[in-house]
Amino acid sequence: xxxxxxxxxxxxxxxxxxxxxxxxxxxxxxxxxxxxxxxxxxxxxxxxxxxxxxxxxxxxxxxxxxxxxxxxxxxxxxxxxxxxxxxxxxxxxxxxxxxxxxxxxxxxxxxxxxxxxxxxxxxxxxxxxxxxxxxxxxxxxxxxxxxxxxxxxxxxxxxxxxxxxxxxx
Amino acid sequence: xxxxxxxxxxxxxxxxxxxxxxxxxxxxxxxxxxxxxxxxxxxxxxxxxxxxxxxxxxxxxxxxxxxxxxxxxxxxxxxxxxxxxxxxxxxxxxxxxxxxxxxxxxxxxxxxxxxxxxxxxxxxxxxxxxxxxxxxxxxxxxxxxxxxxxxxxxxxxxxxxxxxxxxxx
Numbered sequence: 001x002x003x004x005x006x007x008x009x010x011x012x013x014x015x016x017x018x019x020x021x022x023x024x025x026x027x028x029x030x031x032x033x034x035x036x037x038x039x040x041x042x043x044x045x046x047x048x049x050x051x052x053x054x055x056x057x058x059x060x061x062x063x064x065x066x067x068x069x070x071x072x073x074x075x076x077x078x079x080x081x082x083x084x085x086x087x088x089x090x091x092x093x094x095x096x097x098x099x100x101x102x103x104x105x106x107x108x109x110x111x112x113x114x115x116x117x118x119x120x121x122x123x124x125x126x127x128x129x130x131x132x133x134x135x136x137x138x139x140x141x142x143x144x145x146x147x148x149x150x151x152x153x154x155x156x157x158x159x160x161x162x163x164x165x166x167x168x169x
Numbered sequence: 170x171x172x173x174x175x176x177x178x179x180x181x182x183x184x185x186x187x188x189x190x191x192x193x194x195x196x197x198x199x200x201x202x203x204x205x206x207x208x209x210x211x212x213x214x215x216x217x218x219x220x221x222x223x224x225x226x227x228x229x230x231x232x233x234x235x236x237x238x239x240x241x242x243x244x245x246x247x248x249x250x251x252x253x254x255x256x257x258x259x260x261x262x263x264x265x266x267x268x269x270x271x272x273x274x275x276x277x278x279x280x281x282x283x284x285x286x287x288x289x290x291x292x293x294x295x296x297x298x299x300x301x302x303x304x305x306x307x308x309x310x311x312x313x314x315x316x317x318x319x320x321x322x323x324x325x326x327x328x329x330x331x332x333x334x335x336x337x338x
Contacts, residue, residue: 066272087195104317105237145273154324
């Protein structure tokens with residue numbers, strides 16, 4: 001959808017993307033959720049975890065051996081591909097906030113590489129199917145990666161995002 | 170390096186990767202670190218933050234407007250491309266541990282999509298250059314994405330990885 005302007009909001013800015021890609025991704029599976037429209041999706045991984053609706057990660061059989069020891073992790077960092085998002089906006093106004101911000105100050109799916117990263121709670125592993133809490137995306141979203149979440153490395157409890165109004169103010 | 174077996178350790182298993190990629194990535198900049206060999210690199214983002222050596226993220230000028238409001242975040246989630254890693258191992262024995270584990274139970278760069286995710290502390294933004302603490306990779310590693318880190322969503326302090334022996338036991 002590069003360069004299409006009809007769905008831009010006032011002040012949003014698109015850039016010309018490079019002519020060619022620099023690397024390629026394999027979709028290694030699919031994320032299965034109950035949500036088939038954007039409006040149904042939770043706003044983020046936290047809301048998804050709190051709603052308590054289990055979703056599934058279906059890994060392609062080719063990679064099944066890669067799940068050895070995954071069940072020993074309570075939480076995973078899941079990367080997935082927001083395939084419906086345009087990639088050329090550098091300034092954008094997200095639905096939920098209504099202020100113009102830089103793409104790299106947002107978790108919007110609209111970005112040069114539309115990869116989402118969510119922390120999920122692992123409930124169960126059965127063959128190539130992982131049951132998890134914390135996914136916020138549409139059903140059949142392509143899966144890019146599954147990583148163990150290490151609190152000692154990945155959790156920074158006192159991090160702040162200045163532009164964002166905390167839920168408990 | 171698909172299918173090359175000479176650098177595999179005993180028990181490691183490679184799979185045949187798909188014939189084609191499913192999506193393409195743009196390298197949007199480069200990570201600048203003092204490290205030019207794997208042995209010099211910190212083991213992970215936490216060790217990198219604790220060593221206190223500032224690294225830089227150089228964003229391509231094309232995307233500069235996307236940095237608006239980034240400086241209001243204390244921490245960022247940075248995605249980068251581990252371009253030297255083979256992609257076909259599903260069981261592997263990491264250098265640091267010496268036990269055979271599934272790729273998705275590890276943070277090893279060797280994975281179908283060799284994207285690393287690190288939480289960095291943001292020190293300063295000057296034009297398209299971000300000074301940060303917490304990168305563990307080789308100099309000139311390709312940059313894939315910069316996201317604000319939201320403690321409320323991304324920090325799960327009580328997460329555990331069962332196979333991993335905690336540093337403070």
